[in-house]
Amino acid sequence: MPDHLPVQKRRPPMGSRGALITLYSYAVLALAAGLLPPLVAGALRFAEARTPVWIVCSAVSGGLALLLTFRPRPSRRAVLVPGWLLLALTTAQAFVIAELPALLGLYAVAPVLASLAGRLAGRPRKALLAVHVIAAGCWAGVALMMAAIGITTLASDDVEYIAGAYALMETFDVSLLGWLNFAATLSGIGLAVTSQWGVVRYYWVAAKLAISLVILFSAFSWIHGTLEEAVVEAERLAETGGSAAQLGSGPVVVASGFGFAFLLLVLATLLSLYKPGGRTRRGRRVLAAQRGTRSQEIPVTVTDVREVAQDTVALTLRPAGTERLPEWEPGAHVDLMLPSGRVRQYSLYGDPANPADADTYRIAVLREEHGRGGSAEVHQLAVGARIAIRGPRNNFPLVGAPAHLFIAGGIGIVPFLPMIRRLAEAGADWRLVHRGRSLRRMAFADALAQQYPGHVDLMPSDTRPRPDLDAILRGAPAQAAVYCCGPEGLIDAVRAAMPEALPHGTLRVERFAAGDRATGKADTPFEAELARSGRTVRVPVGRTLLSAIQEVDPTIDRSCEDGICGSCATRVLDGDPEHRDDVLQPDERDRRDIIYPCVSRARGDRIVLDA
Secondary structure, three states, X not given: OOOOOOOOOOOOOOOOHHHHHHHHHHHHHHHHHHXXXXXXXXXXXXXXXXXXXXXXXXXXXXXXXXXXXXXXXOOHHHHHHHHHHHHHHHHHHHHHOOOHHHHHHHHHHHHHHHHHHOOOOHHHHHHHHHHHHHHHHHHHHHHHXXXXXXXXXXXXXXXXXXXXXXXXXXXXXXXXXXXXXXXXXXXHHHHHHOOOOOXXXXXXXXXXXXXXXXXXXXXXXXXXXXXXXXXXHHHHHHHHOOOHHHHOOHHHHHHHHHHHHHHHHHHHHHHHHHOOOOEOXXXXXXXXXXXXXXXXXXXXXXXXXXXXXXXXXEEXXXXXXXXXXXXXXXXXXXXXXXXXXXXXXXXXXXXXOOHHHOOOEEEEEEOOXXXXXXXXXXXXXXXXXXXXXXXXXXXXXXXXXXXXXXXXXXXXXXXXXXXXXXXXXXXXXXXXXXEEOOHHHOOOHHHHHHHOOOOEEEEEXXXXXXXXXXXXXXXXXXXXXXXXXXXXXXXXXXXXXXHHHOOOOEEEEEXXXXXXXXXXXXXXXXXXXXXXXXXXXXXXXXXXXXXXXXXXXXXOOOOOOOOOOOOOOEEEEEOOEEOOOOOOOHHHOOOOOEEOOOOOEEOOOXXXXXX
C-alpha cells in the first residue's frame, strides 16, 4: 500500500432526508396557519403582523428546502443564514405575536437548524452548552422562587399580601418562565443533535426532553390558568374585605404546581450530571447501523461455565438470537460487554475450522486479584446469563514460517491453543514453552502435555527455575516465528533477547495491559484532517486524537481506549503517525497507512485520516 493516497475533499450533503421533509412540511403548515383564522385570537398581541410573518416563515422554509434539494452541498453560510432567520421568525411569532402553533413550530425548526449545523466542536459547542446551562439554571431558579412564594401564601392570612404575591408570580410566569423553558429546551435539543448524544439515543436525554414537555404542557393546561384565577380572586377578596380561607384550593394548586416543576428540573439536572440509563433500543440500532457490522453488538448466552485451572474459568458462548456468530481465525479476540457496562477483551480458543463449533465461542478468564473488576464479574456469570460481544478482531494472526516457537505466561496460553491445533494438524514444526505460578494455576497445561508430547515444556515457577530465554531462542530454527503472550516482564525479556539469540527470526507479541509508551520527547499539538467529513480538528497537548475525532464522529470504533484491542484502527491518507499502541508488531512500527488514535499521535503538525 502506498504511503500517500489522494484525499477526498468532497463535502457531504448538508440536508438529511428528515430535515428536508420537516422543512417542506413546515412551509406548508406555516402557509396554512397564515391563511386560516388564529386558534386563540384573544391572545394575539400584534394581530396585524401574524399573517405576514407566517407567510415569510413559509417562504424561508420552502426556499431552504429547495436549496438543499437541488444543491446538496451549498456553502455553510447559504444554509445557516436562512436557518437562523427561520428560527428568529418562528420565535417572534411564538412569543412576540403570541401565536400558539408557533410554539410547536419551534420544536421542528430548532432540530433542523442543529442538524444543518452538523457536529459542533470547540467554541461553538461550548457556547451552546453555556446557553443551555444558563437557561436551565435560571429556569430552575425562577421555578424555586415561584414555589417558595406559593408556599408563603399558604401560611399567610393576609389577603392583600396574597394578592400582591400572586400578581408578582403572574408577572414572572408571563415574562420569564416561557422564555426560559424554550431557551433551555431548544438549546438542549440543539446540543443533543449536534453532539454524540442524539435526542432519543440515550434514556437520560430522552427523559430530560420528556421532563421539559411535561412542565410545558402542565403550565399551559392548568398551572397558568389556576394562577390567573387565583390572582383575580385574591384581588377581589382584598377589595371586598374577604379572608384567605375563601380562596379555596387555588393556593395549594399553585404552590404544588410550581414545586412539582422545580423538583422535575432538579431531576433533569441530576440526569445531566450522572447520565444513567445507557442507550435506548433505537439508539442501539442507530449506532450499530452507523458503525457497521464490524462493531455490531451481538447478544449471546453463556451455555457452559467450568473451571479449567485454579482461579480460571472457561465460558462457552452461543448466539442468543437468530444471528450467527462471525467466523474467526486463530489469534482473534472479542469484546465482552458485561452487565455492569465494562468492556473487556478476551482471546478465543477452540477449533474455528470445526463445523460443529461454527456457532460457538470459547474464552478463558483468569480472576485477577488486583484487577479493575472485569475478570471478577466474568467469574460471577452463570449458565443462562445474557451478555453481548463485539468482534472478533485479529491483531495476533498465525503467520507462515519454517517453525513456530510459542512462549506463554499464565493465561497468555489461550490465543495459542487454536494456533497449536492448526499447526499440529498440518504436521508443522512448533514448540511451546508455558510458564506459570504452579501447575494448578496453569490453564490447559496437563491436556497440552498429554496431547502433544515432545512439543510442550511446562515450567511452573514453584518447581522449575526461571527459564533461560536466551537458550530457548538460540535453540529455535533460524527463521522461526516467535509468539509471546503474557505479563509485561516476560514480553520485555523476550524482546530484549531476540536480536542476539534469534536475529533472523520474527517476534509477534500480545499484551494483557498497555506497555511503556515513553517516547523520550514532549508531545506537540497537531491538526487532523478528517477526509470523509471534510472537517479538521485540533489535537492539543494532553488530549488524545480519538477524543478529538469523537467530537465530529462519535461512532468511531473504540473499546479499551488503551492501545491494546485495535478497535479504533483508522486509515492514514497522509502524514506520519507516531505509533504508541501495543497492537502493531515490532516489525510494523514504521507503517504509515494506519493509526490507533486512542494513544497514537502525529509526528508532524498535520495528519489526514480516512474518517
